[in-house]
Structure formats: C-alpha cells, structure tokens
Amino acid sequence: MKPARSITAPLAVGRWTPPWVAWVRDAALDWIFPPRCVGCGRVDAWWCASCAADLTALPLDPAFYPLEGFAATLSTGGHSGLLQNSIQALKYYGLTDLAPLLGARLAAASPLFKVTIDLIIPVPLFKARLAERGYNQSQILCAALADQIGIPTSDALTRERDTGSQVGLNREERLTNVESAFKADPSQVAGRTLLIVDDVRTTGATLKACAQTALTAGAHAVYALTLSRAE
Secondary structure (H helix, E strand, O other): OOOOEOOOOOOOOOOOOOHHHHHHHHHHHHHHOOOEOOOOOOEOOOOOHHHHHHHHHOOOOOEEOOOOOOOEEEEOOEOOHHHHHHHHHHHHOOEHHHHHHHHHHHHHHHHHHOOOOOEEEEOOOOHHHHHHHOOOHHHHHHHHHHHHHOOOEOOOEEEOOOOOOOOOOOHHHHHHHHOOOEEEOHHHHEOOEEEEEEEEEOOOHHHHHHHHHHHHOOEOEEEEEEEEEOO
C-alpha cells in the first residue's frame, strides 16, 4: 500500500528511496515547484490552514433524496466550491489528514436521520483499484465518522469485480455497470440498521447496488450518507 500524504507533505515521486535522498529530492521539488493548496491555489501547502478553517466553518446544506432500497439518503452539501475541492484533495491527492474535518461534517449531519444506526459501512473498492490508489477514501471517511459518533464501522460489503470508473456513463449504464458487483457478509449485516458512507453521490447507482446487496443478506434497513451530491 502506498502511503497517503499529509496536508503539508510534498508530492510522492517514484518508489521508496533512502530518507536522505527523499529529503534532498523533496526539498528540491519544494524549491522548484512549491506546494499549492488544492483548495485555493495559494503557495503554502497542499491544503492550507486558511482552507482548513474555512472547511471547518462551512455550513451544512443537507438534502434528502429518494433512492430505491434505502430508508433514507442524505448529502451534506452540493458538489462544488470548497467541499468539492476537499473531496478531490482526499481522493486524488492523498491528503488523508482532511478525514477528521470531513468526518466532523458527516457527524454533524448524521442526527438528521433520527434513527439508531448499528453499523457504518464504506462503499468498497475493487482490490486492484485499492492497490493502485493505496487506500479507500470512503473507508477513511467511515473511520473518521465512527470515531466521532461512537458507532462501529466494518468492511461488511466487498466489491467482487472491477466495475471501472462510472465517470462518463449515463444513469442506465451506471446501473448496469455495478449490477451484482457487491457481496455482503450476512453475519455482520443481518437484522442490523446500516449506514453506507461515500464521498459523492451522482446518480446513486453504486449506492443502490450496495443497498440491494445488504438487504438481500438480511439487513433490517439501510441508510446512506455522502459528503456531497453531484446531481
């Protein structure tokens, strides 16, 4: 697994190198190509203190939306601006230090369900995609949320085949792409109320497939919480 970067860490380049070589390389890269904040573009760090403060203060813009298989689904805001930038920083730039800030946002929205959740489950990545990225951003968000609300998290859902990217597919193509792609562990989900967590909800095809799999395995009810909504 490749290490994720800190908010202030330089970009990772190549394979593992001795510490002194990495220090010289990173210092040179910082001098030639100083880190620019993913949030605002300021030359400072990959996510600057000002954007961290703004993200913490960013008000919720919660919205429920209907989705087959779910008792309720909720997003904390639209997929734009600082929230979008923070999600992309976590997902594509490896800035896992943002997880506690984003987890706090999820925690603030979770009471809106007005139900007792038994288990928090991330939308899983296929093993090849996980090896390529080095981490599952949904899993990291689940861990941050679980730490703040005291509900256990589990990888009770697995992705059994590589569905590829959903980007560029229409709604019907997305639904077909993820059909029968997931597997649930009945010993963990049967009779329990689940909260499935992901970073972005677009058409909801992936979430829907996860819910159907969990319900087939005996889940009592399934809810979904995402940081943002793209559609």
